[in-house]
Amino acid sequence: MNKVITINRQYGSGGRDIGRKLAEIYGVPFYDNELISRAAKESGFAEAAFENAEEKATNSLLYSIAMGMNVFSAQEIGYAGLSLDDRIFLAQASVVRKVAESGPCVIVGRCADYILRERDDVVNLFIIAAVDFRIRRAVEIDMLPQNKAAEIVLKKDKTRANYYKYHVGERWDNVLNYDLAIRSDLTGIDGTVVALKAYLDAIESL
Amino acid sequence: MNKVITINRQYGSGGRDIGRKLAEIYGVPFYDNELISRAAKESGFAEAAFENAEEKATNSLLYSIAMGMNVFSAQEIGYAGLSLDDRIFLAQASVVRKVAESGPCVIVGRCADYILRERDDVVNLFIIAAVDFRIRRAVEIDMLPQNKAAEIVLKKDKTRANYYKYHVGERWDNVLNYDLAIRSDLTGIDGTVVALKAYLDAIESL
Numbered sequence: 217m218n219k220v221i222t223i224n225r226q227y228g229s230g231g232r233d234i235g236r237k238l239a240e241i242y243g244v245p246f247y248d249n250e251l252i253s254r255a256a257k258e259s260g261f262a263e264a265a266f267e268n269a270e271e272k273a274t275n276s277l278l279y280s281i282a283m284g285m286n287v288f289s290a291q292e293i294g295y296a297g298l299s300l301d302d303r304i305f306l307a308q309a310s311v312v313r314k315v316a317e318s319g320p321c322v323i324v325g326r327c328a329d330y331i332l333r334e335r336d337d338v339v340n341l342f343i344i345a346a347v348d349f350r351i352r353r354a355v356e357i358d359m360l361p362q363n364k365a366a367e368i369v370l371k372k373d374k375t376r377a378n379y380y381k382y383h384v385g386e387r388w389d390n391v392l393n394y395d396l397a398i399r400s401d402l403t404g405i406d407g408t409v410v411a412l413k414a415y416l417d418a419i420e421s422l
Numbered sequence: 423m424n425k426v427i428t429i430n431r432q433y434g435s436g437g438r439d440i441g442r443k444l445a446e447i448y449g450v451p452f453y454d455n456e457l458i459s460r461a462a463k464e465s466g467f468a469e470a471a472f473e474n475a476e477e478k479a480t481n482s483l484l485y486s487i488a489m490g491m492n493v494f495s496a497q498e499i500g501y502a503g504l505s506l507d508d509r510i511f512l513a514q515a516s517v518v519r520k521v522a523e524s525g526p527c528v529i530v531g532r533c534a535d536y537i538l539r540e541r542d543d544v545v546n547l548f549i550i551a552a553v554d555f556r557i558r559r560a561v562e563i564d565m566l567p568q569n570k571a572a573e574i575v576l577k578k579d580k581t582r583a584n585y586y587k588y589h590v591g592e593r594w595d596n597v598l599n600y601d602l603a604i605r606s607d608l609t610g611i612d613g614t615v616v617a618l619k620a621y622l623d624a625i626e627s628l
Contacts, residue, residue, distance in 0.1 A: 342597055342603075389597045389598055390595055390596070391548055391596065395605045397548075398602045403621065408624070411602075411624050415613075418609035418614070421613070422608070
């Protein structure tokens with residue numbers, strides 16, 4: 217398998233697990249949200265900026281100072297005038313580009329489909345599932361409280377859709393953004409992996 | 423294969439051919455736009471009404487008379503006050519429901535996914551492809567003139583999107599309407615069929 221596979225997914229659809237299984241099957245690296253974030257931080261992007269972002273702090277002078285201390289300074293790569301969120305996105309995008317350059321892999325989230333849109337070796341997948349299935353998984357796997365799970369699942373969808381809309385400028389649920397979009401609950405996680413493997417192998421053999 | 427498969431598709435994506443091949447593989451009936459329209463006509467819906475609709479004639483008194491002459495009269499099934507387009511849609515919807523009731527099959531177009539939304543044995547597919555691939559197919563297979571093909575392909579997409587929006591009330595390209603959406607040009611038509619078969623078999627085996 218000589219492709220870079222990107223995966224967008226509805227919360228609770230099992231997209232991350234599906235990505236990890238595909239990476240195992242093909243023996244290629246797997247990068248999820250957390251790994252990309254960590255790599256972006258370790259690449260020199262001020263840790264403090266990330267922490268503050270997560271806390272939604274608003275001391276922008278402090279951020280500016282933190283930003284000025286690391287390799288992604290405004291002067292060096294033209295980040296001047298960008299919000300902290302945008303700077304974090306750009307640092308992560310830089311990581312996404314680097315891992316894609318190192319060869320075939322699976323990347324989950326982070327608008328990787330958009331970031332890598334100029335490459336011709338990328339296959340973009342979208343994993344969806346019926347909301348009941350996703351709520352059940354959220355309770356069983358992510359340990360969400362039963363009485364809050366439905367609300368949290370729908371809120372997470374909205375957050376991901378907004379994140380995509382903000383950074384990409386397009387609708388997250390537009391089928392035309394993806395090479396293959398698939399509902400995981402009709403087949404279960406393993407059945408979805410089988411179908412995706414059939415598609416990826418067919419691409420390979422063309 | 424014990425499902426009713428519906429296929430929506432971008433013009434030139436090969437969705438119809440893919441549907442026919444799936445029907446052959448599973449040994450189930452195949453219904454395309456043309457067959458559904460013909461069956462709706464033959465079921466008693468006045469032929470004249472269809473012909474006039476295609477010519478976009480506006481003599482609504484004539485239509486009303488034509489409508490009154492067939493089994494789908496306004497009184498019988500509550501079509502009163504509906505436009506001719508709506509009446510045709512309802513007659514076709516009735517055919518779609520009937521063929522779905524007779525057992526597993528493949529139905530292309532006609533918003534069958536929406537018409538059959540209450541059934542739990544339906545799998546909804548959407549076939550897309552890069553516009554260059556679709557233009558090439560439109561020229562080679564549908565014999566569109568080279569210099570008009572791009573324009574016609576884009577116009578057909580728009581017509582299908584509008585048709586769906588009008589009758590279903592939702593965006594045609596919303597990934598959440600489908601169980602699986604797939605780009606046919608990365609794998610070619612036969613590769614797409616292989617991937618879809620893997621998905622349908624995985625559903626079956628769950």
